[in-house]
Amino acid sequence: LKSALANLAAKGRLRVAGLMSGTSADGVDVAICDVRPGRADLLAFATVPYPRRVREAVFRLFDPAAGRIDDLCHLNFALGEVFADALLKTAARHGIALRTIDLVGSHGQTVCHLPQGRREGRRTVRSTLQIGEPSVIAERTGLVVVADFRPRDVAAGGQGAPLVPHADHFLFRHPRRTRAVQNIGGIANVTFLPAGGGLKDVRAFDTGPGNMVMDRLAWRASAGRLRFDRDGRMAAAGRADPRLLAALLAHPYFRRRPPKSTGREVFGAAYADRLYDRGRRAGLSPRDILATASALTAESIARAYRRFLPRMPGEVILCGGGARNAGLVGRLGRLLAPAEVKVMDEFGIPAKAKEAVSFAILAWATVRGRPANVPSATGARRPVVLGKVVAGR
């Protein structure tokens, strides 16, 4: 193992596969890329859907009371097989010989996350649980695997999230330009990269609502026909209501100082439902309500920058599903001017591949012995080397 790691660390360029499955548990994102200092060239990307039975089994585990320990034990190994299959299939389809891959970074599937912690004697113990057994991935592929990145940050007093700021810094830091990487996923979050700054200068936090709210509104507005507002078309056909928008921007989350994070409990379906009903009572059309929610996402991002970033970025790099919402992107451009708002794809990393690429980069950091959490973002007491290393063949 040590000589395998020494060989890896000695190479200037590593071919690394990043594997990731998100909370939606749709399947495995596989990104194979050539990583060298400050750069990742994407060679292949695919989302390999979970087999239906596996997805159902994952969702049963999401219910802490209904999930069974023996099912978890089994599913950890079964997901290891699924992750390995996804990598093997993606490599084969793109004609990438497995022996040219040096390393795998696997996030796994989160099944439980308790960052607030529970009392245990005189301590508060925080915890998090990702599954998708890396020993299985290593055995099937023969490759060195780094996995389980969140627990060490949690052990160091952090929330175990967000972990992407390291990759944002790795990929997008610039000696003379101050940049922000703005992800608009279910929740929206920013990584601030001051010109010439090191990892310790990075700031990252959740700005607030994102696609979870807009998706739910589209679903309500379409009486269940639409799962989301494709390219923001419905919102683009409406007009944001200034009074409702001002009321929504009074939410206390927007005033809280970072480090902060939010989620489904605050800006999820229940929030969207209340927003929808309130808009309807005020006489707004469904598309006006959607336009207002889109404006809320843009405004909450812009205000967060002005309130909490040390200075305004000159460039904003968008990723996540919201980067395809033209109305949202346009409004952000106006609000953040004179900053240039760009979509991540322009930088050679498709927005959808970004998270899987991030875990390839985190694995790269681990084998080099580099701490990769950002304590100001996760709340950890100190920078730590993340992950667990499993031997290849």
Place this chain on the structure above:
Amino acid sequence: LKSALANLAAKGRLRVAGLMSGTSADGVDVAICDVRPGRADLLAFATVPYPRRVREAVFRLFDPAAGRIDDLCHLNFALGEVFADALLKTAARHGIALRTIDLVGSHGQTVCHLPQGRREGRRTVRSTLQIGEPSVIAERTGLVVVADFRPRDVAAGGQGAPLVPHADHFLFRHPRRTRAVQNIGGIANVTFLPAGGGLKDVRAFDTGPGNMVMDRLAWRASAGRLRFDRDGRMAAAGRADPRLLAALLAHPYFRRRPPKSTGREVFGAAYADRLYDRGRRAGLSPRDILATASALTAESIARAYRRFLPRMPGEVILCGGGARNAGLVGRLGRLLAPAEVKVMDEFGIPAKAKEAVSFAILAWATVRGRPANVPSATGARRPVVLGKVVAGR
């Protein structure tokens, strides 16, 4: 990480702490030893009991249907703290400075083990689950931790057990003497070490019943007063019944060829209860029944050697609780003559510390990149490097 591992691998002697908790979930066995090729010198050993609440929480997880996923997520980290505390306390009590320890090998606490596997699409997926988060142990101690040894053997098609044969070979192989290491724990198992043999020449399997049967009989015979027959005194006061013994030795397990393993389901409390009732009906006194069970353990060991070992060992090294049962040891000596029967303590490793020492040795093997499973014992397709490596400070 790679330079930490390279430093470790370059050192001739490593100070390694082995951490272990067994199925009885009483507490953490901590063994701190200096490991060099073929030798482990024990510096400190202690069993640090689990806090009562923690032990109860572990037992709740043992029931797969009743255990909750969020409790498992929490307990994985809580046990990480308990394992770290146990190591820190043991080191402090013995005046061993933490910075002199190079490495930790932690087995964790098994909460589920499904080596038979479950169908999953076209595959059978075997699985096993140990908890006691190594990231927490690494963060609290600052030491490199190797943990989670069983999953890789399972991923390679093995049962994930037994893993002690590697340590038996490491510690007790001899260039000119053929030895057997005989553990008499809840179940009895043997590791056969032919003179001058390599790891691939090792044979290991469960010989059959051990203390689980004798403990239950002592409990029955004492109407619940005794948890076990201390030093085998009750059995020593009785006489084994030849007819009952012959009937018991007809059990089909004894004829099955290795690799084989058995457990609580076959030679546990239910088996002991049937044996007790049968003996009483045949007019035997409780102590005669205990003497018969003791004889059964000895006979099943001796017969297994003659049937299944390539040749008889010249030395038998006893460990486990049964090594303190004088009647059992005496009978084994007669049955195995001319082999010399010795207790492991004579070799400088107290029998009770053996398992924790074994995991220190397994961690030593992992950082050197050495496979440490014995495929003929676990059923794995090939030798594999076990464990997951977590960085220290």
